[in-house]
Amino acid sequence: MRLSDMFSSALKGVTSNVSRSMLTMLGIIIGVGSVVLMSAIGASMKGVIVGQISSLGAKSMVIFPGKEEGGGGQVMAGFDSLTFDDLDALKKLDSIDTVAPIIFLKGTASYGREEASPQVLGVTPEHFITQVTEAEAGRLIDQADIEGASAVAVLAPDAREKLFGQSDPIGKRVKIGNNHFTVVGVTKALGTQFFQNADDRIYVPFSTVRQISGQKYLNQVTMNATQGFDLALSDVKYLLRQRHSIDPSPSASPDSSGQITEDTSKDDFIVHTSEEAGAILAGVSLGLTFFITTIAAISLLVGGIGIMNIMLVSVTERTREIGLRKAVGARGRDILLQFLTESILLTVIGGLIGMAGGLGLAFLISLFVKSLLSTYVFAVSIPSVTVAFLMAAFTGLIFGISPARKAAGLHPIESLRYE
Structure with a gap:
């Protein structure tokens, strides 16, 4: 029997009862569609997470005031556990290359009739180094702004669009709270950093915010660490514990996974590194892989059983x-x-429909998610x-x-007598 005849016969068998064929393929469509979608x-x-890690810098770490309890939740202990004296001490560590302090400035931003509530950060020029931020237009905060406590501002893309639309904001004055700032630059897009929109920000000189507030x-x-994280992280924790009258060498014990971790229950600060973010990425990727594999196995198993049952019915009918x-x-x-061939054809058609459906749904989801995460890009x-x-x-095979074996084993005489 020629291959073309075999394919033609199989196609005829599939299309002879379209509704039954579609029901037969349903499990395969769902299985393949789920895998493609996920x-x-x-x-x-x-891509979003890699972008977030990249925007933090390869050797970046962040210190927050506060405590970290039980489930790893962050509990802010006011805003009084990181001082300017701590900042000066951190700058003297040999294992730290760049130190960038941040103070928040509260207040609604406005220009003319337009108002917005972006995050307003008082920063130094070093901030743009640790966060790998570049100017798209104008300039960034410089040392002269810090020394002169200048009333200047740099807008991130979303803050610029909310206040100025597509017009050029350079040289114009925005009001933040009760204070006016002249816009001197616009940054390039950073996207979302750990589910916070880093593009909805306004940067002003650190010294200016300190003077105002x-x-x-x-x-x-x-x-930014000079070289490796281990030494820098150890130095930072030791220094802050010593300065805050906390045991600089706390006890260590194995956690639930067997890894040795130190007791941080008395710390009044939290340190996160981009290396930790890399570990989160690895965990997310592993979890997604396991989830996709499980969905594929269950859906294809169900779909395969459905095809086998329908094909057995088809053998009886024919x-x-x-x-x-x-x-x-x-x-x-030949039989x-x-x-x-008919069984494989059913799964191939179901697979193609599932692929198209999964990709289409993933694209629609990407349009929605992109409105929340600006760095989310549809990828396959x-x-x-x-x-x-x-x-x-x-x-299908x-x-x-x-x-197929049942059909091939039927006796011709008994088959012709079958009613």
């Missing part, structure tokens, strides 16, 4: 046809291959899609063997 979301989210404590400190073909010379192998994992499609075809 792999696309996973690839897109991986009279604040005596720091809200945050970002730093018993006389099989007997007639054998009577005119068709071999058992076997015909039903295997080609290997995952390819494997899902091949697994669908393989499912495996679950089609039993019905």
Whole structure:
């Protein structure tokens, strides 16, 4: 039997009862569609997280005032645990290359009739080094602004759009609270940093905010390590514990995963590193991989069982046809291959429909998520899609063997007598 005849016969068998064929393919469509959808979301989210890590800098760490309790939740202990004296001490550490303090300035930003509530940060020029931030227009905060406590501001893209739309903001004055600032620059987009929009910000000189607010404590400190994280992290924790009258060498014990961790329950500060973010990325990727694999296995198993059952019904319904073909010379192998081809064709068509549906749904989701996460970009994992499609075809082969063997083993005389 020629391959073209075999394919034509299988296609005829599939299209002879379209509604039943669609129900048969439903499990495969859902299985492949789920895998394609989740792999696309996973690839897109991986891009978001990698972008967040990149925007923090390769050797960046951040200090927050506050405590970290039980479940790893961050509890802010006011804003009085990081002082300016701490900042001066941190700058003297040999293991730290760049230190950038941050003070928040409260107040609504406005220009003309437009108002917005971006995060207003008092920063030094070092902030743009640790956060890998560049100017898209104008300039960034410089040392002269710090020394002169200048009333200047740099807008992130979203803050600029809310206040000025597409017009050029350079040289114009914005009001923040009761204070006026001249816009001197606009930064390039950073996107979302750990589910916070880093593009909805206004940067003003650190010294200016300190002068306006009279604040005596720091809200945050970002730093770059000179070389490795281990030494820098150890030095930072030791220094702050010593300065805050906390045991500089707390006891250590194994956690639930068996790793040795130190007791940080008495610390009044929290240190996060971009290395930790990398570990989070690895965990997210592993979790997504496991989730996708589980969905694929269950859905394809259900779909395969459905195909096997329907094909067995089809063999019963077409018993006389099989007997007639054998009577005119068709071999058992020809019947076997015909039903295997039909089974594989069902899963291939189901796989193609599932791929199209999964990609379409993933694209629609990306349009919605992009409004929340500006760095979210629709991405497709080609290997995952390819494997899902091949697994669908393989499912058709495996679950089609039993019905095909049953059809091939039918006796022609008894088949012709079948009613």
